[in-house]
Amino acid sequence: MTHGHPDEVNIQRTCEAASDPQDQDTSEDQEQSVYQEQKVSWLELFFDLIFVVAFDQLAKRLGQSPDAASLLHFGLLFVAVWWAWAGNSTFAARYGNETRTYRWGTLAQIVSLGMIALTLRGDLMDTGSAFALAYGVNRAIQATLYVTVSRHGPAAAAFAGRMALSFGTAAALWLLSALLPGGSAAQLGLWCAALTLDVLTPVFIRNHSRHALPHEGHLPERVGLLQIIALGEIVTEIVGGSRQQKLDAVNLVPALAAIITAVALWRLYFDQARALPLLGARVERRAGRMLAWLYGHLPFTLAVVVLSVGLGQGLAAAGSADAAGDQRMVGASLALALLTLAFLRWNSLRLTRLLYVDRSLPALVLGAALAVGLIFVDLDTRGTHLAVATLTVTLALFVAADPVTRRLGQLEEAIMERLAEGDQPESVEEATRQEPAA
Known part of the structure; x- marks a missing residue:
């Protein structure tokens, strides 16, 4: 140290x-x-x-x-x-x-x-x-x-x-x-x-x-640390909301589902090739995609914090009339978070030739649509939290298993290695052609 x-x-x-x-x-x-x-x-x-x-x-x-x-x-x-x-x-x-x-x-x-x-x-x-x-x-x-x-x-x-x-x-x-x-x-x-x-x-x-141009390793690390802080707020709000209820199976199940949601969102975010837009900015000397990447994190962070409030308030108001309002907050904020993740993935994909083969992007958009559907269905707190956990876990597993996710990570590492060796590619597409397929 x-x-x-x-x-x-x-x-x-x-x-x-x-x-x-x-x-x-x-x-x-x-x-x-x-x-x-x-x-x-x-x-x-x-x-x-x-x-x-x-x-x-x-x-x-x-x-x-x-x-x-x-x-x-x-x-x-x-x-x-x-x-x-x-x-x-x-x-x-x-x-x-x-x-x-x-x-x-x-x-x-x-x-x-x-x-x-x-x-x-x-x-x-x-x-x-x-x-x-x-x-x-x-x-x-x-x-x-x-x-x-x-x-x-x-x-x-x-x-x-x-x-x-x-x-x-x-x-x-x-x-x-x-x-x-x-x-x-x-x-x-x-x-x-x-x-x-x-x-x-x-x-x-x-x-x-x-x-x-920002440091292509340092800035993604700082941005990632802030997302961890935002995701940690979900756990804080869950603990605070649970204090209003008895610690029995009825209330522990939705609390557990909310914590699983936080873990799934963590996996969804950190499965992204997070440094690729910054590497593209360095290689192509254009800051537009880097700024889109950075600014795209504003709605994601906001959505996670609002989601934490909805999940925590839902636990505190379980069984009351206020739970319906908390459900709408959960559905809207989760939809915004998933749409932002889709945007961040699209921003990375458009640097490459992989956009047409990606399966995770439409899956994230579909997940956002399903999250919006939570606003219009009548569920209690446990049903809402279980539905949210099921949706986010399914998406996290789907994105993790997508070959394009691994390919984007390999491409990111390949460009970093070439830059470290002093061999800067002329474009991201050139690096893509030299990187072996997943």
Whole structure:
């Protein structure tokens, strides 16, 4: 264990040479590269653990009043929290996690996120201004990180300078909104404008990101860690919901089914060739598919957290009239999660020539349709949880047995090996032709 890194997490990449990680020249062309690894640091793990609290606060907020207005507020706050995580993770994946700039900036962001988490559960009329102030500080820290990077040369400034301007403008909007009445339409409007600016900027300036493509091993690892945190929220909500009932066979069966659902969703997600879109971006020098991959995780993470609320509330309200509303929440969120998994798989498949032979993609879409059907059938809590577990386990087994799943994994490994050896393929299709069929 050295330099604050975990012993077990070891991710390797082809990336820019830098004699001193404290003074890394981010403007160097990524085509001139050496074999170098980038580990997930203890600081990054600490940063990600803040989101255990944030997701729990958001889940409890939605569980207390799952009406339409609360769901909209939940969605807005969730996007903001997710984007705070994405800003830190993509910066580390682009410019490294060992520089003094990143370490001090991340420590400052952890403090701001702690304050953000404190304000997530209360009514926006009471906490909206405090949330806006804390989030504005978080955006200002992120903008400062990109300002620092933009001074490393004209190539770095082309991307980092634009990101700094966007984040700085968004920070100003958040801080301005803190002066408005909490939860007012004007305040929420400024939040939406700031988030829209933040989220769309990387898309509009993607042609300037050739010198700032994310680490093709590091970013999938960080994204995977966040999904584990979200899936862990299912277990947290199940335990909380079970406290309202007796620990007998009637209540243990749906609790067990919900835990099995979490395990099946874990298998469905981690069976994907998760680094392939980033490898495609590096090989083809186009960031579009990488951004689609990253942004696709927002609805998946949101769906898993909402699913955790529905499963937990269903256990707590078993046998009451509220169970029907929880069933609708479970069906809708599971459908969104499965559709997102289908999108992520399609995003990987379109890099290859395997789209027409894949069986898992239509299976995931069919599974989403069946999940929507849960909204319209009348089941009790046990029936709902057993149906969800059966569906997710069936899909997990089907995807795991699909030869295309194994082929995508082999292709991902083959491209990584070629990059590690300094032999970059001209395209993903070329690597596909050289990779033996499964």
